[in-house]
Amino acid sequence: MSSPVIRLLLCEDQTLMRQGLRTILDLEPGMEVVGEAANGEEAVRRYGELRQAGLGPDIVLMDIQMPLMSGVEATAAILSAYPDARVIMLTTFDYDDYVFESIKAGAAGYVLKDLPAEELAATIRHVAQGEPFIQPSIASKLLIEFGRRAKGDRNQPQSAESGGEELSARELDVLRLLAQGASNREIAQQLCLAEGTVKNHVSNILSKLQVTNRTQAASKARERKLI
Structure with a gap:
């Protein structure tokens, strides 16, 4: 008896990349791009829409x-509505923060776009069977970063005693860019966040630092050695 077809939803803003992926995966036995x-x-x-129509997607x-909306935010939204969804992050970025944010959002896999087609197909099959997968080169970096964060490095949330007013790691990322003069749009692009999410982070930062504008926030951050 043949295995069921793995139905795929491709989420990629670059048309050429998306079409290329579709061509490759549609040729792969046992896989079908449904959206x-x-x-x-x-x-x-x-x-x-695909779930309601009974068309999967399985991956x-x-x-x-x-x-x-960033891929991380979209993943979180999908998993919030459909906890059994399986999402593989397919990206050019192997930055530690992206991996962490993706895992926190509920992604079941994380691979780079330079992965050979046969390895991508194997990853899809692993995740479809319920086996999480992170590309080995990324997994090694992830283990190092886990160890670094466990030791309480600068990416740990700052406490009130240390002068950070409990800023989260992501808020610290936003604060550093804000202090460099970056706009919300520029911060969103660099951190792969939606601009609305950045606005929320900035609002939280101003509130926690008890300031009223970005200039004051940058000044207080330097004063308290948060950046």
């Missing part, structure tokens, strides 16, 4: 950096 999305919001909407291939 595409060009931004994070469309990914969430399309996933829901979502999700790019991290997409317009309107």
Whole structure:
């Protein structure tokens, strides 16, 4: 008896990359691309439509950096509505923060776009069987970062006693860029977040530092050696 077909939703904002992935995966035995999305919001909407139509998807291939809503945010939204969803992050970024944020969002896999086609297909099959997968080169970095964070490095949330007013790791990331003069849009692009999410982080930062504007926030951050 043949194995059931693995139905895929491709979420990638670059048309050429998305079409290339579709061509490769449609040729792979036992796989079928049932939908595409060009931004994070469309990914969430399309996933829901396919589920309601009984078309899966069994696996979502999700790019991290997409317009309107990042891949990480889209993954979190999909998993919030459908806890059994399986998402593989397919990206050019192997930055530690991206990996951590993806795992926190509920991603079941994380691989780079330079992965050979046969290895991508194998990853999809692993995750479809319920086996989480992180590309080995990324996994080694992840273990190092886990150890570093466990020792209480600068990425740990700052406590009130240390002068950080309990800023989260992500808020510290935003604060550093804010202090460099970056706009919300520029911060969103660098951290692969939606601009609305950055606005929320900035608002939280101002509140926690008890200041009223970005200039004061940058000044207080330097004063307290947060950046």
